[in-house]
Amino acid sequence: MFAPLYRMLGNLSVRLKLALGFASVLLLTLATTLGGWHALNESIDSSQRLTQIAAINDLSKDLRAERITYRVLADDESRRRISATLTELERLLQSMLGQFDDAADRQVITANQQVVGQFVRDFDTLQQAVGTRHTHETALREQEQRLLDGIDTLEQKTLLGERQGSERQASEQRLFATLARHIETAGQQSRAPAYTFSPLSAFEQVGASALGAAQASLADLRRNLPPSDLQATTAALASYVQLLDRYRQAAIAVEQLQGGLETMGNQLRDASRVLTRHQIQLRDEEALEARSMLSVIALLALVLGSLAAWLITRQITEPLRRTLQAAQCIAKGDLRSDLRVSRQDELGQLQNSMQQMALSLRELIGGIGQGTGQLTAAVGELSSVAERTQVMTGNQKDETDQVATAMNEMAATVLEVARNAEFASAAATAADSQAREGNQVVNDAIGQIEQLARQVEESILAMQQLAQESERIGSILDVIKSVSSQTNLLALNAAIEAARAGEAGRGFAVVADEVRGLAQRTQQSTEEIEELIGNLHSGTAQVVHLLDSSRDLSRDSVELSRRAGAALGQITETVSSIQGMNQQIATASEEQSSVAEEINRNVMTVRDIADQTTTASQQTAASSVELARLGGQLQTLVGRFSL
Structure with missing residues (x-):
């Protein structure tokens, strides 16, 4: 029977709902007063x-x-x-x-x-x-x-x-x-x-x-x-x-x-x-008629006032309870819940904003999870490439050592050196390719993490807007509490005046007591709503704190990814240097017979470069391990959210 009325009230603003509720109580109070006045x-x-x-x-x-x-x-x-x-x-x-x-x-x-x-x-x-x-x-x-x-x-x-x-x-x-x-x-x-x-x-x-x-x-x-x-x-x-x-x-x-x-x-x-x-x-x-009229008006005021209080309380507390549950789920990291919004008032707008925020967070955390997986895979590949590069540079060092100790046999091993140079050139080419791919992956990761940071910023703004809307509701509730207190004081004054009036004011005193009871129940409902809004504020603060942590982690991930990109750039430059050295080795091999001293110097240079390459490879491996650790940490943070 109340379904159409309930739906109609659901589409009205909270201010209008409260205005209608208090207006009905005031009108019934006015009717009671006029009836008593007439009597x-x-x-x-x-x-x-x-x-x-x-x-x-x-x-x-x-x-x-x-x-x-x-x-x-x-x-x-x-x-x-x-x-x-x-x-x-x-x-x-x-x-x-x-x-x-x-x-x-x-x-x-x-x-x-x-x-x-x-x-x-x-x-x-x-x-x-x-x-x-x-x-x-x-x-x-x-x-x-x-x-x-x-x-x-x-x-x-x-x-x-x-x-x-x-x-x-x-x-x-x-x-x-x-x-x-x-x-x-x-x-x-x-x-x-x-x-x-x-x-x-x-x-x-x-x-x-x-x-x-x-x-x-x-x-x-x-x-x-x-x-x-x-x-x-x-x-x-x-x-x-x-x-x-x-x-x-x-x-x-x-x-x-x-x-x-x-x-x-x-x-x-x-x-x-x-x-x-x-x-x-x-x-x-006339006294009997007045008593009957006042009794009917008082009963009507009690019924309509109770009905208005019940409807308005349900219109406010029920959506607030559902919104609070959704906020608590989001604060716990559970993004799987969906709010069905069928209202058009401020609470419906709040629920809609909460649902949009949950969807945005779900999409954001999902994107972060996927990017973290891709980053972990790329880091694994980068670590493998770094290990192979380290092995190759170790082999190159051994071979250059052999060249240094066997300068007298250089002529006999020119072909072997040429083959080793070709192998080193191929390996360097592969390392260069892998390093460029790793650099691209790191750049993609940086883009994803920066997008994550922007979405986290947007989520923080949305939560701040939610907090502002909650504070607006709190201010409205303060006004309601003030009106309830004033209504209670007016009803108390009316009861005192009725008590002074003696027997003639007994009916008016009963009505004044009923009005004061309605005002007190309205004030209690307002306090319950204020407590729910306080819980909503607390949940919102927790979500903002988590989003701040995610924003800081995103910034750290961007910084680490940039450092990894810089390291990969150094690897690329080093590999390019290795390719140049290999070409020099080939040239030296062809001119070995005429420029032995030059070859000896080149061999020493190659040894130094090999040492540098080994050091760079070790740094690359360490950076890969650190990047893998950060990716795992980010994956753990993302795993706290249920999508």
């Missing part, structure tokens, strides 16, 4: 809405308290506070319409606005009713005082009359006192607040019994006093009864309005409780 905003909005609902409850309670205070005191301060509370309620409800999106909540808020509007209108009516009640109460108290004053005046008038001191006077005095007491009782009963009566209609009968008793007392007085004396008192009592009835009706109207306001206050509180329950339900649903 936090929803929670904040819900808290603000609940705060507004709580404010409505508080204002409703304050309104009820101020309304009760106004019921008792009916003062301007309470009225002002009630008006301010109603204004604040209207403002808050209008503000809530912009904060609440649910249709049911908006309907409840609209109903509350209507209730508050009705409350304002009823409170205005209540103020008028309280004013009316206060007016009637003031008139009632004034009429009560006038009535009591009239009764007291009538009583004084009666006591000052002719009937003073009689039993009837005492009875009338008791009736006046009873009448005044009943009036005062009715006044005291009317002073009781209407809201203390239950049901409220009972307040309509307040003072009725006392007034009935007062009218009975007034009727008793009519039987004892002239009607003209009681006319004013009777009219005042009738007016008092009317005023009391008006006051009672006004007080009942005030309490009815107070009851309506109490009902509307209860409606506000009930609506607030409905809004609170609905907002709590919405908050719980």
Whole structure:
């Protein structure tokens, strides 16, 4: 299932792979953050809405308290506070319409606005009713005082009359006192607040019994006093009864309005409780949705982050491991392994360069081995030629010694000398030919060794380039480690902030811990890659060291081959000299009879030349042995490589 994706990632650069991996982690982190941010905003909005609902409850309670205070005191301060509370309620409800999106909540808020509007209108009516009640109460108290004053005046008038001191006077005095007491009782009963009566209609009968008793007392007085004396008192009592009835009706109207306001206050509180329950339900649903969303995002981040880490790690470590194995094989001298390169990223280019280097080294070492074999064979032939030349020069020396000791027999042995000269000439010609061939072989060996030195130089340059590429990968890994450390620090800071947030940040803390775990695993993978690159550096250094040794050996081989060429040149010159001597011997043989002394000198010269030839032959043999030893050493070095 991942094969197409794996192949596609294999052709992307390491920088792009790492960028994609970290981008996916950062995007998932951003998604988690945005999800948490959204959930936090929803929670904040819900808290603000609940705060507004709580404010409505508080204002409703304050309104009820101020309304009760106004019921008792009916003062301007309470009225002002009630008006301010109603204004604040209207403002808050209008503000809530912009904060609440649910249709049911908006309907409840609209109903509350209507209730508050009705409350304002009823409170205005209540103020008028309280004013009316206060007016009637003031008139009632004034009429009560006038009535009591009239009764007291009538009583004084009666006591000052002719009937003073009689039993009837005492009875009338008791009736006046009873009448005044009943009036005062009715006044005291009317002073009781209407809201203390239950049901409220009972307040309509307040003072009725006392007034009935007062009218009975007034009727008793009519039987004892002239009607003209009681006319004013009777009219005042009738007016008092009317005023009391008006006051009672006004007080009942005030309490009815107070009851309506109490009902509307209860409606506000009930609506607030409905809004609170609905907002709590919405908050719980949003919290559940946020937890589910954050859980899904966190799980997705964990899965995708783990998958990205696994793919990128395999995309980097697997080719590095294969490249390291190939480098270790090359460092051990095994050039038989082949890397199959199917990637086009930096690691694929590194593997391709490693494969090209292995092929170049294989070709180079193979060429060196073949050249060394040819050099060994040529050295063997050169050694054989040198030995034969040495034998021939030894024979020549013996023969020249015989010539020196037998000068008197020279004439008899001219033919033998001529034959020996011809033999020496042929041998010299052969030696010259062999020496020229040896010189050519040495020149070829020098060319091969110089080519080997150049290829070793190219291999060193390739290995240095490999080291530079490895260092570039190391620098990229440093950047990855830095980004991983920063991601780890950011995740740690996020976890700390989430811990400060308490219960609301618990989900965000879990996500931050997961992100920090991903960053730590990325850093561990980066350290493993860095260790593999270090091993690659070590293997590369070993290969460079071996190539440096091969370069030094190649330079030594070139120098020795040049020395061998110089020695072969000397042999060629010596052989040419031998040919010249042989010609001189032939000439001397032909002129032997006439130039005996010349022949004797020539014989001595030939002896000296023979000695030189022997010395040169020995040097040639020694050079051949040394060249053979160097060829064997070079062959041993080449044998360390497996082709």
